[in-house]
Amino acid sequence: MAGDMHVYPAPVQGPSVQWPVWVGDVPRLAAAFQPRTEIRDRADEARRTGHDVVLSGAGGVGKSQLAASLARQLRDQEHTAGVGRDVLVWARATSPDQIITVYAEAARQLHLSGATPEDEGGAAQLFVRWLTATQRRWLVVLDDLTDPALLGEWWPDSGAGNGWVLATTRREDAQLSGQGRTLIRLGLYTRDEADAYLRRRLTDAGHAHLHDSDRADKLADELGNLPLALGHAAAYLINTRRTMANYLTLLRDTSSRLGDLLPPSADTEGYGRPVTASLLLSLDAVDEVDNTRLARPLLHLASLMDPLGHPAMAWTTLEALGHLRTARPPQRRWLCRHRPAVTEGEVHSALECLRTYALITQDTATAPIRLHALTARAVRETIPSGTLPATAQTAADAILSLWPRFDHEEREMAATLRANTAHLDELTHPVLWQPEAHPCIYQVSVSLADAGLYDQAIEYDQRTARQSNDILGPDHFDTLLARHNLAASYSDAGRVQDALDLGEQVLADYERVLGDDHPDTLTARNNLANSYSAAGRVQDALDLRERVLTSRERVLGDEHLATLSARNNLAASYSDAGRVQDALDLVEQVLIDYERVLGDDHPDTLDARRNLAVSFSTARRVQDALDLGERVLADYERVLGDDHPDTLGARHNLAAFYSDAGRVQDALDLRERVLTSRERVLGDDHPDTLDARHNLAVSYGDAGRLDDALDLRERVLADYERVLGDDHPDTLSARNNLACSYSDAGRIQDALDLRERVLTSRERVLGDDHPDTLDARHNLAESYGDAGRLDDALDLGERVLADYERVLGDDHPHTLTARNNLARARDAAAAVQQPDTATPATAPDLNPHQTLPSNRYDPP
Numbered sequence: 034m035a036g037d038m039h040v041y042p043a044p045v046q047g048p049s050v051q052w053p054v055w056v057g058d059v060p061r062l063a064a065a066f067q068p069r070t071e072i073r074d075r076a077d078e079a080r081r082t083g084h085d086v087v088l089s090g091a092g093g094v095g096k097s098q099l100a101a102s103l104a105r106q107l108r109d110q111e112h113t114a115g116v117g118r119d120v121l122v123w124a125r126a127t128s129p130d131q132i133i134t135v136y137a138e139a140a141r142q143l144h145l146s147g148a149t150p151e152d153e154g155g156a157a158q159l160f161v162r163w164l165t166a167t168q169r170r171w172l173v174v175l176d177d178l179t180d181p182a183l184l185g186e187w188w189p190d191s192g193a194g195n196g197w198v199l200a201t202t203r204r205e206d207a208q209l210s211g212q213g214r215t216l217i218r219l220g221l222y223t224r225d226e227a228d229a230y231l232r233r234r235l236t237d238a239g240h241a242h243l244h245d246s247d248r249a250d251k252l253a254d255e256l257g258n259l260p261l262a263l264g265h266a267a268a269y270l271i272n273t274r275r276t277m278a279n280y281l282t283l284l285r286d287t288s289s290r291l292g293d294l295l296p297p298s299a300d301t302e303g304y305g306r307p308v309t310a311s312l313l314l315s316l317d318a319v320d321e322v323d324n325t326r327l328a329r330p331l332l333h334l335a336s337l338m339d340p341l342g343h344p345a346m347a348w349t350t351l352e353a354l355g356h357l358r359t360a361r362p363p364q365r366r367w368l369c370r371h372r373p374a375v376t377e378g379e380v381h382s383a384l385e386c387l388r389t390y391a392l393i394t395q396d397t398a399t400a401p402i403r404l405h406a407l408t409a410r411a412v413r414e415t416i417p418s419g420t421l422p423a424t425a426q427t428a429a430d431a432i433l434s435l436w437p438r439f440d441h442e443e444r445e446m447a448a449t450l451r452a453n454t455a456h457l458d459e460l461t462h463p464v465l466w467q468p469e470a471h472p473c474i475y476q477v478s479v480s481l482a483d484a485g486l487y488d489q490a491i492e493y494d495q496r497t498a499r500q501s502n503d504i505l506g507p508d509h510f511d512t513l514l515a516r517h518n519l520a521a522s523y524s525d526a527g528r529v530q531d532a533l534d535l536g537e538q539v540l541a542d543y544e545r546v547l548g549d550d551h552p553d554t555l556t557a558r559n560n561l562a563n564s565y566s567a568a569g570r571v572q573d574a575l576d577l578r579e580r581v582l583t584s585r586e587r588v589l590g591d592e593h594l595a596t597l598s599a600r601n602n603l604a605a606s607y608s609d610a611g612r613v614q615d616a617l618d619l620v621e622q623v624l625i626d627y628e629r630v631l632g633d634d635h636p637d638t639l640d641a642r643r644n645l646a647v648s649f650s651t652a653r654r655v656q657d658a659l660d661l662g663e664r665v666l667a668d669y670e671r672v673l674g675d676d677h678p679d680t681l682g683a684r685h686n687l688a689a690f691y692s693d694a695g696r697v698q699d700a701l702d703l704r705e706r707v708l709t710s711r712e713r714v715l716g717d718d719h720p721d722t723l724d725a726r727h728n729l730a731v732s733y734g735d736a737g738r739l740d741d742a743l744d745l746r747e748r749v750l751a752d753y754e755r756v757l758g759d760d761h762p763d764t765l766s767a768r769n770n771l772a773c774s775y776s777d778a779g780r781i782q783d784a785l786d787l788r789e790r791v792l793t794s795r796e797r798v799l800g801d802d803h804p805d806t807l808d809a810r811h812n813l814a815e816s817y818g819d820a821g822r823l824d825d826a827l828d829l830g831e832r833v834l835a836d837y838e839r840v841l842g843d844d845h846p847h848t849l850t851a852r853n854n855l856a857r858a859r860d861a862a863a864a865v866q867q868p869d870t871a872t873p874a875t876a877p878d879l880n881p882h883q884t885l886p887s888n889r890y891d892p893p
Contacts, residue, residue, distance in 0.1 A: 049144055055108065056139040057123030059174075060101040063264060065233035067226045069099050072219055076103060076199070079215040085191055085198040087178075087209045090219035091391040091405060092315065093261030096201035097176050099219060103199060107172050120164075120171035126178040126200065132187045133157040157187070164189040164196055171196040179318060181208040203315050203391040221405075222260055227253035230260070234267040243270050248277040255284050257340065257406040265295040287460060291411055313411050315390035327375065327383035330360035333420075335393060335404050336412035337428045339456040342401030344435055344449060345384065349377045352430035356423065401449065413460070425461040426471070432457070433473040440483040441678055441714050447484065451477050455493075466504045470497075470511040478518045485719040487526035487757070494519035508546045510553075513539060517557065520564070527761035529568050529799060536561040550588045552595065555581055559599060566609060567762075569803030571841065575606040592630050594637065597623060601644060608651055609804075611845030617648045634672050636679065639665065643683055646690070655693050662687040676714045678721065681707055685725065692735060701732040718756050720763065723749060727767060734777060743774040760798045762805065765791055769809060776819060785816040802840050804847070807833060811851055814858070823862050830855040 076086045076099075088096045108121050120143070124135035136157035140148035145163055148156035164171055173189050178200045191197055192213065202209065210216040222230065228249050235244045256262040270280060283289050319328045331348055334356075338347075347353060357375040384402070387393045394403045404412075416424060432450050437443040454473045458465050465471040474497060481490035498515040505511050516539050523532035540561050543554040559581045565574035582603050585596040601623045607616035624645050627638040643665045649658035666687050669680040685707050691700035708729050711722040727749045733742035750771050753764040769791045775784035792813050795806040811833045817826035834855050837848040 050142070053108075053119045053121065054139065054142050055121045056142060057121075057125075057135050057174075059104050059108070059121070059123045060097055062102060062105070063098055064237055065230045065267075066098060066102065067095075067222065067230050067260070068102065069095070069219070069226070072099060072217060073103065075215075075217050079217070080197050083191075083194060084213055084215040085188075086200070087214055087216045088199070088201045088219050089205050089209065089216055089391070090201075090203070091394075091408065092203060092313075093259045093407075094219050094221060095260040096219050098260070100174055100176060100199055100201050104172060104174050107197075118172045119169040120167075121174075122172070123174045123176065126175040126183060128179070129183060129187065132175065132183065136160045136187070161187065161189050164191075165193065168195060173198050175200040178202040179204070181206045184208055184214075204389055205391065206389060221258035222253070222263065224250060224253065224258070227258045227263060230263055231267055234264075235270065238267075238271045240271055240274070243274070243276065245277040248281060252277050252281055252284075255281060255406075259405065259407055262295055262407050269295065290414060291407070313392075313408070313415070315392055319386055319390050319392065323383060323386050325379040325383045325386075326361050326364070327357055327379055328386050330357055331380065331383050332387060332392060332404075332412050333360075333416050333424050334428055334431075335402060336409040336416070337425055337457050337460055338402075338404070338409075339449070339453045340404055340406040340409055341452065342403045342449060343453050344446065345395065345399060345402050347428075347431040347435060348380050348384070350431045350434045352427055352434055354380070356427035360420070360424075421461065422464045422467075425457060425464040428457055429454070429465055429471045429473050433471075433476060436473075436476055436480070439677065440480050441676075444484070444716070447480050451480055463500075463504050466500065466511075469505065469509075470501060470515075475514060475518065478522070482522060482525055485715070485721065485756075487522060487720075490522040491519065491526055491528075494522050508542070513542055513546065513553070516542075517560070520560065524564060524567060527757060527763065527798075529564070529762070533561075533564040533568050536564040550584060552589065555584050555588065555595070555599075558584075559602060562602065562606070566606065569799060569805065569840075571606070571609045571804070575603070575610055578603040578606045592626065594630075597626050597630070597637070597641075600626070601641065604644070604648070608648065611841055611848070613648075613652045613846070617645075617652050620645045620648045634668065636673065639668050639672060639679070639683075642668065643679075643686065647686060650690055650693055655690070659687075659690045659694050662690040676710060678715070681710050681714070681721070681725075684710075685728065688728065688732070692732065697732070697735045701729070701736050704729040704732045718752065720757065723752050723756060723763070723767075726752065727770065730770070730774070734774065739774070739777050743771075743778055746771040746774045760794060762799065765794050765798070765805070765809075768794075769812060772812070772816070776816065781816070781819050785813075785820050788813040788816045802836065804841065807836050807840065807847070810836070811847075811854070814854070818858060818861065823858070827855075827858045827862050830858045 072088075076088070079086050088100060090096050104121065104123065107118050120139065122135060122139050125131040133153050137148070137150075137153040137160070140156040140160040140163070141150070143160070143163065145156070145159045148159050150156075164173070171189075173196070175183075175188075175198065178184075179202070181204065189196060189198055198214075200209075205216070205218075231249050231252070232241075232244050235241055252266065253263065256266060266280065269275070270277070280294075284294055316329070316332070323329075334348060334353070335343070348357075354375045354377075357380070358372050361372070361375065363372065381398070384393070384395070388395055392404070392408065395401070432454055435446070436450055437446055440447040450473075454477050458474065465474060478490060478494050478497065481487075481493060494515060498512065498519050501509065501512040501515045516535060520532050520535040520539055523529075523535060536557070540554070540557040543551065543557045547554050558577060562574045562577035562581060565571075565577060578599065582596070582599040585593065585599045589596050600619060604616045604619040604623065607613075607619060620641070624638070624641040627635065627641045631638050642661065646658050646661040646665055649655075649661060662683070666680070666683045669677065669683045673680050684703060688700045688703035688707065691697075691703060704725065708722070708725040711719065711725045715722050726745065730742045730745040730749060733739075733745060746767070750764070750767045753761065753767045757764050768787060772784045772787035772791065775781075775787060788809065792806070792809040795803065795809045799806050810829060814826045814829040814833055817823075817829060830851070834848070834851045837845065837851045841848055
């Protein structure tokens with residue numbers, strides 16, 4: 034069946050039509066225009082393949098500028114070659130009336146039959162139909178398209194191949210792609226584009242001296258590489274002659290308003306509106322279509338979060354839903370007292386609306402939400418001052434509610450929450466400190482320590498302690514807690530003396546403020562004992578732990594968890610002091626108590642069982658340690674799962690028990706598995722991963738794979754130096770163990786040189802009498818013997834024995850080893866002709882992470 038025949042009016046031919054026909058004002062290109070080559074190439078490729086193009090992006094990214102550049106290219110440059118556009122129409126497309134007016138003007142200039150001034154709509158329709166039928170080459174630009182419904186009636190059909198439609202929009206609706214249209218997202222300037230823009234803009238204005246290479250990148254970062262903002266900032270610099278350094282200071286001042294920093298007077302390119310208005314231009318449109326009335330309060334919350342991204346699920350937490358219920362404006366004034374509950378579906382709908390209008394970006398419905406830093410700042414300036422505290426507290430509550438129970442299970446989430454907490458506190462300070470510090474402040478400290486980011490934890494805790502002191506006062510509980518956390522971070526980072534000094538101050542403050550028997554005072558006393566232990570003050574640690582246990586038994590009772598923890602820690606002090614049987618007896622009692630109070634499968638019970646296995650190993654009850662270690666690992670796997678850090682620790686310890694039992698290959702296989710698991714679960718540079726790598730090197734040595742052991746120990750040392758620093762106790766242990774590998778490989782002088790360095794470092798960092806320092810002195814004596822320097826070995830061995838007897842006591846295992854080695858060294862000195870019998874036995878460096886006692890540092 035034949036279809037209807039459509040006849041379109043043709044333009045009146047003759048001199049009255051002046052070709053080419055150009056309708057509408059194509060914007061002039063901004064000074065120092067950046068061509069955005071990659072996006073331009075994609076648009077050109079789409080045009081060559083017959084696709085119309087929609088440039089989508091947030092306000093201020095330069096959509097109209099790029100469209101103008103493409104239009105001028107087709108209008109001017111190609112026209113001179115005979116392939117340009119006979120008809121070019123540039124129409125603002127924020128409303129149908131704007132499009133109709135421009136289309137009607139095009140119909141008038143083309144003298145289309147039937148087009149009359151009295152009927153603009155009819156004339157516009159004639160023009161659209163003419164574009165479909167004409168053989169002339171044409172280009173229609175729809176700038177700032179706000180309503181996808183316009184894609185139907187007012188989007189010309191370019192299927193014949195003679196024409197092309199180019200549109201710009203802030204929206205990303207599905208309607209904008211498909212049906213021969215390609216959606217291209219236009220983002221921010223790249224770092225190179227931003228720098229090139231600033232340099233050329235200032236140079237062209239005769240103020241090249243205002244370009245500061247060291248600060249241009251920082252300025253671009255602060256402005257989020259937003260082309261519109263960079264244009265205003267450059268004009269501001271030119272107008273005021275301010276340096277970039279001065280401008281950055283103003284920009285970073287959160288009390289400064291964008292309207293002052295990027296004022297309308299800096300609109301030298303004729304954008305037509307202030308930066309703030311441009312950034313939030315879509316917000317009024319959002320309010321019109323947002324049936325939930327949640328978009329604006331959600332945007333207020335999002336503006337306080339990290340621009341790099343925050344979890345979308347934050348706004349469906351109970352805390353956020355409760356806030357949104359009261360923050361949502363009522364539909365009717367008389368309904369102010371009736372505020373219906375907010376549903377998750379409504380939140381998702383409001384977020385979808387914000388995404389559609391490019392006020393937020395989100396790759397998927399569950400991906401992190403991102404908000405451009407300047408857009409966020411503009412939004413924050415619209416938050417009523419009286420509601421900011423409640424908004425900030427809600428954001429903090431949402432962050433805390435999302436924090437994973439175990440950071441290792443969701444490392445990326447934990448890192449995101451840390452960043453958002455810090456950003457929120459910085460933006461709203463001191464809101465999160467009133468009337469007291471929000472718990473998420475201290476959760477960051479715990480999370481950094483769990484991630485093994487000890488230096489970052491110290492920096493964060495130092496800042497937190499200062500802020501708490503300034504806001505809440507030196508004796509406030511939060512200030513004491515912040516200083517307690519700082520002491521713990523010092524300890525984690527190997528800054529032994531700093532941890533000890535601060536721990537003594539914190540304990541004195543707790544005793545003065547809360548009294549001797551307050552539970553937090555007892556915790557501070559326990560943690561000071563831990564610092565004494567780390568500093569090698571074995572007897573001081575033991576004395577203090579006995580006092581802590583007595584106090585906790587009296588104040589909290591025999592079966593309180595803190596009391597059981599104190600008993601466990603006292604057992605560790607007995608072990609450090611060489612009282613192996615006392616330690617074993619006490620650990621056995623602790624395990625019985627935990628099993629009775631908490632049950633067989635409680636994590637603290639598992640820790641106690643693991644510590645008993647370690648005590649069996651220390652007491653040389655090899656088979657008992659092995660049998661219990663296998664049970665402990667099975668328990669951890671069943672209760673906590675294969676990848677929990679405590680499970681990996683139990684597997685780590687079982688490998689040591691295999692090694693003690695002479696099952697070298699079993700130990701090696703298990704340590705390879707532990708390393709693989711820790712690299713996957715904790716990351717390559719987590720301190721526990723470094724320990725696993727270190728212990729695998731030990732197994733390589735035990736298995737006779739000396740080259741593998743040496744290579745891995747060199748890597749381990751480099752890793753420790755990079756991650757923990759040259760003077761961390763673990764780094765010193767790794768350096769000592771590398772010396773052992775040098776010795777095994779026959780590189781006697783290398784071993785001796787490294788051991789001298791280890792001893793010097795330990796004397797400086799840990800002190801002359803620290804047990805690790807004594808071990809280093811003992812091992813250096815061994816190297817002297819290996820090098821044939823028997824007199825030096827004998828002299829140092831005598832000093833080592835005297836030190837062990839004085840510091841650790843006559844019966845400590847290390848003292849006994851030193852006494853035995855000294856006797857052998859004396860025999861060797863008396864029989865120089867038999868050097869093979871003159872080598873003193875080594876007391877191997879103890880890996881401080883090989884055993885993992887629970888509650889090493891008790892939280893207050």
